[in-house]
Amino acid sequence: MAPHDRLSTLLDQRPGQKPAVVATSSPATAHAAAPAPDGRGGPLLAVDGLSVAYRGHEVVHDVAFELGRGESLALIGESGSGKSTVARSVLRLLPEEGRATGRVRFAGQEVLGVPERQFRRLRGREIGFVPQDPASSLNPVRTIGAQAKEATRLLDLDSTRARRDAVLEVLAQVGLDDPERVHASYPHQLSGGMLQRVLIGLAVLPRPALLVADEPTSALDVTIQKRILDLLTRLRSELDISLLLITHDLAVAAERADRLLVLKDGRVQESGPTAEVFAAPSSAYTRRLHADVPALHPERYADLRAVGEQRRTAAADEPGRIEVAGVSRTFGSGDGAVHAVDDVSFSVPAGTTHALVGESGSGKTTTIRLLLGLERPDAGTIRVAGRDLDASTPAELREARRHLQLVYQNPFTSLDPRWKVERLVREPLDRYAVGSRTERRERAREALASVGLAEHLVERRPAALSGGQRQRVAIARALVLHPEVIVLDEPTSALDVSVQADIVELLLRLQADRGLTYVFVSHDLALVRQLAHTVSVMRRGRVVESGTVADVFERPEQDYTRALLASIPVPRGTAERRETP
Missing domain, CATH: 3.40.50.300 (P-loop containing nucleotide triphosphate hydrolases)
Structure with missing residues (x-):
């Protein structure tokens, strides 16, 4: 039954x-x-x-x-x-x-x-x-x-x-x-x-x-x-x-x-x-x-993304700005051991975007924690701009993080609600004692202007900002130290699709202008197709498929990748409904 x-x-x-x-x-x-409760149709x-x-x-x-x-x-x-x-x-x-x-x-x-x-x-x-x-x-x-x-x-x-x-x-x-x-x-x-x-x-x-x-x-x-x-x-x-x-x-x-x-x-x-x-x-x-729907307009930002693609092609024979080689991380021991990351490798050329995609529990978050030096790998090496993070002393690691910044997933919880916008953006400069107080204040305002935030917003607290404005503040905060690499952990998942489109365009424009290197973590493959140049598909801590976004999305080799791609919504009348293998 x-x-x-x-x-x-x-x-x-x-x-x-x-x-x-x-x-x-x-x-x-x-x-x-x-019949309806009142005995009528309708x-x-x-x-x-x-x-x-x-x-x-x-x-x-x-x-x-x-x-x-x-x-x-x-x-x-x-x-x-x-x-x-x-x-x-x-x-x-x-x-x-x-x-x-x-x-x-x-x-x-x-x-x-x-x-x-x-x-x-x-x-x-x-x-x-x-x-x-x-x-x-x-x-x-x-x-x-x-x-x-x-x-x-x-x-x-x-x-x-x-x-x-x-x-x-x-x-x-x-x-x-x-x-x-x-x-x-x-x-x-x-x-x-x-x-x-x-x-x-x-x-x-x-x-x-x-x-x-x-x-x-x-x-x-x-x-x-x-x-x-x-x-x-x-x-x-x-x-x-x-x-x-x-x-x-x-x-x-x-x-x-x-x-x-x-x-x-x-x-x-x-x-x-x-x-x-x-x-x-x-x-x-x-x-x-x-x-603004990524699934419907995969080539919306093709011109901006093309700048990074040219950089990737030009640097084909050079070491990447980020080199992750054979990295593993296990939590616990014995029968209770969890292999969160298992022999993960990828390379990100300077000025391009590399995406990590996969379901929850696939190892994406642990991978970026290793990349940021928040966790130590059990095996393998991580190099950023030629620096071996695993071999770094605490002082060297602190200096490396100056050039390796993070934009968190949720703009509603990642900013201190007590501080005004200017102080939020200026804080990294204060911690690294960059320039005079006047110079730090001016540099913070320049960073806010670069992400399109109006001057009158600098005296507001996060509660007085929209979700999109808060995420722009978070991006300005990451930019203010002039980093080489920015890790983007689901930076638009808490935002509406129209606000998301504004943030994606901003990130690509900043990358084209400044040569920034991004590691983009996301479960939204339609968004990855708009934003990234290369991609690693992760499952249960391992990379099951990797390559350029065009190759992986158009000619996936693994059933798991095909299942992820089949999950992208297909509006009625635009294409035949895809079935998950």
């Missing part, structure tokens, strides 16, 4: 359960065959004239859309566009200072103005929710099974065994190979992809008619992203669940949704069937979003 059939048997035991949400042996017809969700204000300041303006039974609708736009606010209005989860007006009808019933106690019967049972960050959405000191008990209260099952079996069945249904182990695990013992599957499983456990997924894959590797999106697509088909998907990634939305609704500054820019909106966007904002 399939997992969804066994789960249906358990759900059938619930006293008083409506047939509308109980799947039979043909779960894809369950919701479609059942869209499952209808939003009309929705406006939301916080303390009198309106942030969402007159939003309207409909979502049919079994359909998917994507709300897309940058941070601050109002996507999540619209979703939380539908879920009645706005903070106390938020006030929503207009009409929201679910299965023909007006729900925006009903008392919270009445709406609570719908939330979870009929309207499920998958939050953005699985790591912060689960209690770290309770097992998955203990937290799942809360979801089983919505099932009205009459025994502890039946509730446990229902949880185990839904964990199997969402593709977790060992449900018993997951049930007994704490959140920190599971990967991000597994945690997101747990949240999806708990959300669909009561068989809701509508599932609201708020950026469900934004923090996940590209292959895990594909698996989660495939899972949501499969559950839609099997359980006839309608999906309201919130995302800033137009390529993901265009691949997975039947209809799109584009938001900017809380206003609808355009909406309609995915194929129509994607093929011929009518608003300038949607056209800009389209242009």
Whole structure:
């Protein structure tokens, strides 16, 4: 018996359960065959004239859309566009200072103005929710099974065994190979992809008619992203669940949704069937979003990247600015030993970008920690600009780091929130006692100007900056010492696609002008194709494939590389859907 059939048997035991949400042996017809709660047909969700204000300041303006039974609708736009606010209005989860007006009808019933106690019967049972960050959405000191008990209260099952079996069945249904182990695990013992599957499983456990997924894959590797999106697509088909998907990634939305609704500054820019909106966007904002998607425009920065390619060709017979040879690093010993990096080698010519790609746990982060001298290799050598880092004394290593800088992944946590922008950028100069105080201040402002930050921002603290502005500050901080090499650790993964495009163009322009050498760590292969010249594909601590980006992407030799490339979103109508080997 399939997992969804066994789960249906358990759900059938619930006293008083409506047939509308109980799947039979043909779960894809369950919701479609059942009448709406008010006995009428029509869209499952209808939003009309929705406006939301916080303390009198309106942030969402007159939003309207409909979502049919079994359909998917994507709300897309940058941070601050109002996507999540619209979703939380539908879920009645706005903070106390938020006030929503207009009409929201679910299965023909007006729900925006009903008392919270009445709406609570719908939330979870009929309207499920998958939050953005699985790591912060689960209690770290309770097992998955203990937290799942809360979801089983919505099932009205009459025994502890039946509730446990229902949880185990839904964990199997969402593709977790060992449900018993997951049930007994704490959140920190599971990967991000597994945690997101747990949240999806708990959300669909009561068989809701509508599932609201708020950026469900934004923090996940590209292959895990594909698996989660495939899972949501499969559950839609099997359980006839309608999906309201919130995302800033137009390529993901265009691949997975039947209809799109584009938001900017809380206003609808355009909406309609995915194929129509994607093929011929009518608003300038949607056209800009389209242009900023790396998967759709791999050669957008070809002219800037060509400068580095010329340098790579000219230096073909010379040692690289970075030389990593046979490097290994093991943590622990005996049966518990973890070979985080195993015989890794690569060379990066001066003035070019080398990408390290692979799933979580592939060894990318340990490799760059070795490169930065934050870890010592067990074997192998690392040379930067002719200097052997492993043989360096602490003083020599400190001097080497002056020419080897790092831009962190998350601009929201990598900057001291107490300091103003000028001090943040000036601090490396202060630590190395470069010039006079006046000279350091002037050099910090020059670095800020080089990354396109306006003069009036230098007196602000990070909290007063946007995500893109914060990452520009982080890049200026890395540039201020005039380094030879910059390590970029997922520098755009926390940013919207349009802000990401600005940062990528900035990095390539700085490289073309200054001859900077980059090591770029990323799980986004579409972005790597835009930015890098050479690439190493890592899996379980080893390099499984390497070469120029053109060769590896166009003629991959390994199944693992082909699987990574197959995970790049392909919008409907642009190409035949690729299958993972």
